[in-house]
Amino acid sequence: MNPTLNVTLSAKDLTLQHGNTTIVESLNLTLPEGKVTAIVGPNGCGKSTLLNGLSRIHHPSHGGVLLDGKDIHKQASRDVARRLALLPQDTIAPDGITVSELIRFGRHPHQSALKQWQMSDQEAIDYALKAADLSALKDRLLDTLSGGQRQRAWIAMSIAQETPLLLLDEPTSALDLGHQIEVFELIKALSEEGKTVAMVVHDLPSACRYADHIVAMKSGKIISEGCPKDVMTKELVLELYGIECDLMPDPMTGSPILINIKRVQSE
Numbered sequence: 001m002n003p004t005l006n007v008t009l010s011a012k013d014l015t016l017q018h019g020n021t022t023i024v025e026s027l028n029l030t031l032p033e034g035k036v037t038a039i040v041g042p043n044g045c046g047k048s049t050l051l052n053g054l055s056r057i058h059h060p061s062h063g064g065v066l067l068d069g070k071d072i073h074k075q076a077s078r079d080v081a082r083r084l085a086l087l088p089q090d091t092i093a094p095d096g097i098t099v100s101e102l103i104r105f106g107r108h109p110h111q112s113a114l115k116q117w118q119m120s121d122q123e124a125i126d127y128a129l130k131a132a133d134l135s136a137l138k139d140r141l142l143d144t145l146s147g148g149q150r151q152r153a154w155i156a157m158s159i160a161q162e163t164p165l166l167l168l169d170e171p172t173s174a175l176d177l178g179h180q181i182e183v184f185e186l187i188k189a190l191s192e193e194g195k196t197v198a199m200v201v202h203d204l205p206s207a208c209r210y211a212d213h214i215v216a217m218k219s220g221k222i223i224s225e226g227c228p229k230d231v232m233t234k235e236l237v238l239e240l241y242g243i244e245c246d247l248m249p250d251p252m253t254g255s256p257i258l259i260n261i262k263r264v265q266s267e
Contacts, residue, residue, distance in 0.1 A: 013063030038211035081109035106160030148179025
């Protein structure tokens with residue numbers, strides 16, 4: 001059930017505005033295929049706007065987004081939806097919906113007047129339930145689940161969409177530590193099966209631990225990107241968040257951990 005098609009997504013001189021205010025400016029980015037990319041940076045730096053731009057929700061005022069080398073805004077919506085799935089930060093489901101019913105919505109891009117529900121659609125749902133460890137909860141009402149379980153259900157809907165690309169806006173927002181780990185481990189497992197994942201993340205240690213590639217943003221621009229071990233420095237943390245810290249490697253994973261954190265007093 002895993003997508004085998006290699007799909008590329010990149011931004012070229014991308015500028016995104018809200019009204020007359022520029023949020024993302026002349027940004028260039030190519031998502032590494034089959035890897036997890038974490039987009040980090042302070043509030044208001046343009047992370048979510050960038051994700052919306054990459055998924056063609058936000059139309060650029062300059063530059064563009066290329067999906068498989070072609071302007072994403074000139075491609076048919078259904079064709080894009082078969083290659084790219086977006087899970088926004090704020091998700092709303094109808095009342096009284098079960099886990100299976102929610103995941104079923106992920107099959108919409110594969111339906112048409114000439115192609116009704118098929119065995120392959122049910123197989124995709126069953127695979128998504130298994131991948132998200134929700135098979136035992138498939139008949140439960142969504143609003144009876146824990147926060148982590150609900151978030152896994154939304155991700156499962158995106159899995160059922162069977163896209164090689166998955167964009168996630170703060171997938172662990174408002175979750176406790178246990179549920180955060182639950183979701184991050186699912187995301188990592190998806191990338192290990194071939195998906196290209198980009199996610200907006202606020203927690204730097206989690207971004208470093210679960211991502212293969214870090215994109216650090218400030219004021220609508222990328223100021224650093226690359227492997228977490230190479231990108232995450234004391235200088236970068238200070239520039240992004242105005243805090244001083246020391247960095248040490250995680251004893252188990254080697255990923256950077258922030259210690260001795262201190263807020264820098266503004267003059």
